[in-house]
Amino acid sequence: MADRLPARMREFASYLDGLLARLDQGAGWCGVFWQRDPDGMQACLDGREAPPWDVVEALLEDLGGMYGRATATAERERARALHAAALGAHDARPGAREDLADRLDVMLRERRYAAERHAGLARLLSAPAPGTDTDSLRTDLAWARDDHRRATARCDELRARIDELDRSAALSSPGRDAAPAPARTPARVVPPAPAPADTPAAPRRRRRGSARFAGLDADQGAAPAAAPGAPAPMTPDAAVRRTPRGARFAGAAQPAEAAAGALASADEEAGTEVAGAVGRLARLRAEGRSGEAHVLLVELAAWPAGRLPLLADALHRSGLGADWATLLWESAALPAERLVDAADALAAAGRDTDAHRMLLQGVARPAEQIGAAVLRLDGEGRHREARALLDACVRARPPQEAARCAAAGPRHLVPLLLEAALGVSEERHWDLVHALRVAGHTL
Incomplete structure (x- = not known):
């Protein structure tokens, strides 16, 4: 069967096998992946599937932990090129677009489940009942956060792959859009096929393996007792994002000069409070007090919408970009009216991508x-x-x-x-x- 696989997929499978041979199979993220989805891992080693990029990055984190950061950094470029080639070979096969849409449908549900679980755990941790095992709650919260980040990265990756297939199809049929669309009347409405790529059609049968591969566990609330010490980056470098525009940003986008002026005129008190909050968050992170750090992020999400751009800038300057992603996610749980105000504020400050993500999560x-x-x-x-x-x-x-x-x-x-x-x-x-x-x- 291996001989019938595309050469690029075989090449990546061989590379992955060599990478795993250098790792401790029972430790770090590698151990987590084997524990959570052994079938998915084996499918990737056999060349039948290519893992999501966040999984490859996590394995490179393991490599860095064993052989040094420089080794992992040097390996990343080769891994990225081989992974991209394997995905291209996979997506060139018949029926690939339908398969990707199916996986995206599943992954969107995984992400929603992780968001709901995270919100529930955060509420329990913010006001724990007497006798509550807060350490266990913090562990579960960390896994829910990791699940959500991985699901978000995988949704981005799948959308990018679907978009690439659609672009290739359009280029191969340049005259397709030239003909006028046939008249359509309500009496003859039928659902189109295939479904659009931002949202898939009716749910298909859930796939076992790569759709929930290595890290996401929507059917079981339990997670491993302890997370690996160094979580991997979650966002794939090749994720394709369209330039945000239109009503989904509430029409609030302004020229860069106006946005800069709005930020410059922020009152001194707001700037002081933002600096103080970010400094407190940095200390909590440095001391390993992740539960308290998350409670602080929940509080910051409830701040006036106009302070969100200031928080974003301060967090990124302090090397706390991952906390900005969490804050953005927590803000998406605001009442709908405040959600739109928050998205307006981000768009006005030139953070259209953040505004778009907040609305979609909200x-x-x-x-x-x-x-x-x-x-x-x-x-x-x-x-x-x-x-x-x-x-x-x-x-x-x-x-x-x-x-x-x-x-x-x-x-x-x-x-x-x-x-x-x-x-x-x-x-x-x-x-x-x-x-x-x-x-x-x-x-």
């Missing part, structure tokens, strides 16, 4: 809550904010879930949902038309 809450928040925003005359929230929802949620937003007020929300979907694509609009009809809403 609309993972129950669809009915999003619909109710949109009604409140619209009722208060905050029409731009209401549409930004709906735009993020129809981009991030499958059509069947986005349609559930309408339950809070179908007469008002159905037209707004359809308008938001049309702003994404014609396909998404017709998908939502179908989902709304299935849900019993009159268009």
Whole structure:
């Protein structure tokens, strides 16, 4: 069977086998991966799958721990090139796009599960009941955070691969977009196939192995007793991100000069408080008090929206970029109205990517809550904010879930949902038309 595998996949499998031979199979991240998903690890060693890049980086962290950072750094370039070639060979096979969409669907669910678990553990840790084993809670919280970061990295990687396949398909059929689209009437609506790449269609059968490969465990709450000492970087270097634009940023983007002016005019008190909070966080991290550090991040998420850009800058200057990602995630749990205000503040400061991620993470809450928040925003005359929230929802949620937003007020929300979907694509609009009809809403 190995002879029938693409040469690039065989080459990477051989490299991975050699890398693992240099590591302690029962320790570090390597030990975690073998414990959590031995089938996925074996599939990668056999050349049948290529692991997500965050897994390769974690193994390189193990290598650095055993042979020194310089060895891992020197190895990374070769590993990256071989991994990219293996992914390209995998994605060139028939049916690859459908397979990737299936994996993305699963990974989005994994990420939502990790976010919910993290939020619940953080609440328990912020006010533990008498007799609570806080050390165990902190360990579980660390694993939930790691699961979420890995899921986010894998979603980015899968989207990038799907986008690349779509670009290649468009280049190979240059005349495809020249012909006018056929007229479509509501009476003949059918769900398109395949689904768009930001959100997959109806859930398919869950794949065992690489979709939940090595580190994510959505079916079981338990995690290994202790995390490896040096967590690996979570974001793949090759993740493709489009330039943020449109209603999902609430129309708040400003020229760079205006953003710089807004930051420069921040009052002295805010700057002092931000510096103090970041200094306190740095001390907690240096002392290994990760639970208290996380509680502080939860508190910072509740600060006025205008201070978020200041916090982002201060955290990155202090080498606490990973804590900014956690703070961004915690901010996504804010009430929907404040969520949009926070995204506005980030976009106004030129942090469009952060604003985009916050909105997409924020609309993972129950669809009915999003619909109710949109009604409140619209009722208060905050029409731009209401549409930004709906735009993020129809981009991030499958059509069947986005349609559930309408339950809070179908007469008002159905037209707004359809308008938001049309702003994404014609396909998404017709998908939502179908989902709304299935849900019993009159268009």
